[in-house]
Amino acid sequence: MTVGELSEQEILRRIVVRTGTASAASVGPGDDAAVLRSSGDIVATTDTLVHGPDFRMAWSSGYDLGWKAAAVNLADVAAMGATPTALLVALAMPNATPIELVEAMADGLRDACDALAPGCAVVGGDLTVSATLTIAVTALGDLEGRAPVLRSGALADQTVAVAGELGHSGRGLRILFDRFRDADGEPVAVDPAALGEGERELLAAQLRPAPPLGLGPLAARAGATAMMDVSDGLVLDASRMARASGVAIALDSAALGPDISSALTGGEDHALLATFPDGALPPGFRAIGRTVEGEGVLLDGAPFEGRGGWDPYAEWDGVVG
């Protein structure tokens, strides 16, 4: 059965029974707006997954899409040092979308919240029709009385640290592009039997990222001076933090694991990158370098010119799949 064969109300009902309840919500889906308890300053962010540039149906299940749409937004909240409290989900879908895909998406949204940000859930949303499957999520978070941790707060001579994996998601994407396309370059379904154990983890990092987001508020309490999530690759995001803070970030290649190139330029890991005064590194973060006077990103003391990242307008080839 497809969404075109069901009423908007029935589709909504099937989503809402799956998405659970946010502990901060006193009014959830069903009124003009959700109502959320707030103890003070909040953070808000939005990020969209679009069929074509952001995912291929041959590679991602509905569950994967729901999970990833939640995770990438929850990461932005956690990277401010805030605790995620609520998601709003705007779904625009072709009439031919199977309702099972929508239900799986709802399951993925809920499970990502439960796994990465317990207490957070979908509190509202919007359903409409579109020629292009589009999942626009807004995430809200509570700073619980703390100041936000901005990307501009790093001082020279501090520890640069990361929580979560670097490069795994990008390596997972490369596996998909290299091995799961047909002769015409069209995406084909992943054969799990064709994957080694480590490769399964890399694919999961790409399709269902699970960065340790509870460490965001922990880092804030530990005195992180700057923080951001690594969505465009370590080098590009570190260069943004360096520029915003007016320092250079000197990375130590020995701390970046065996695949240094992927760790430096692979995107979509959503790990947390943060700077701390010496001695303040909280559990779960590992040092990967230091801030120093200057600008840009250094690797083992020398300026690093590669950048990574992905510009959707310049780089999408138009393939949908």
Add this chain to the structure above:
Amino acid sequence: MTVGELSEQEILRRIVVRTGTASAASVGPGDDAAVLRSSGDIVATTDTLVHGPDFRMAWSSGYDLGWKAAAVNLADVAAMGATPTALLVALAMPNATPIELVEAMADGLRDACDALAPGCAVVGGDLTVSATLTIAVTALGDLEGRAPVLRSGALADQTVAVAGELGHSGRGLRILFDRFRDADGEPVAVDPAALGEGERELLAAQLRPAPPLGLGPLAARAGATAMMDVSDGLVLDASRMARASGVAIALDSAALGPDISSALTGGEDHALLATFPDGALPPGFRAIGRTVEGEGVLLDGAPFEGRGGWDPYAEWDGVVG
């Protein structure tokens, strides 16, 4: 010049210089998330405009699209009795989108906030590429210590009132469909010279709705027992309020203006529908009926069976234009 010829950063820069600053924002665009001052409970809602089902480029300018995307969301916030504080805007656009359209959209977003909800502005967003131009807006609002006004709070024997026009937007849409399509049914540009004065107002109500949203918080302070925005036509939305509240809503046709049919079933007005104890009607609201024991919507004492409303999955004909 098109968005495909510009970098994401340059597109963002051109938007942000236009969208202004929300008075509640202590951190705006540029970090992982926006930071908003909040004095207590907040409301949050999201609504999307999709090219095809929701707008036609021949009829709507970029400015219209930005304005309407803001207005429909601000109305949902005001209908809770909250004061809108911030918008997040997720834009997914084809590479061929002219940058002037994006800039005009940013102008429209800002002007709608300034006109309908002063102090509110765009605090964050997301840019990505898509085959389908999609504008997903999330609006946040502050309850300023008040309880939210739900659609479920109406009691029997109260005044039913509305602030804003009813049926104008639907009549405007009918003018577009009836008179500004070519022989193949494709939308063509509106010739202003072909419109009478009153017709220009109807088109503006459809393309740039301007409901009196400041009356939402005013109604809450005046003791409104239920409130919602009229987005799917008066009858359908009143029937939702009636069902949620466990009452019937008895409308008085003499209060609905000369085009009663449009007032009852035309959509997209985003007027505020509210119920008040007798004697509590605040300025700007006009009585259109009463709540009574029972269920459903009555017109001049008889059950009204028409409904209006629009189901995007069942009713979009696939035309883009």
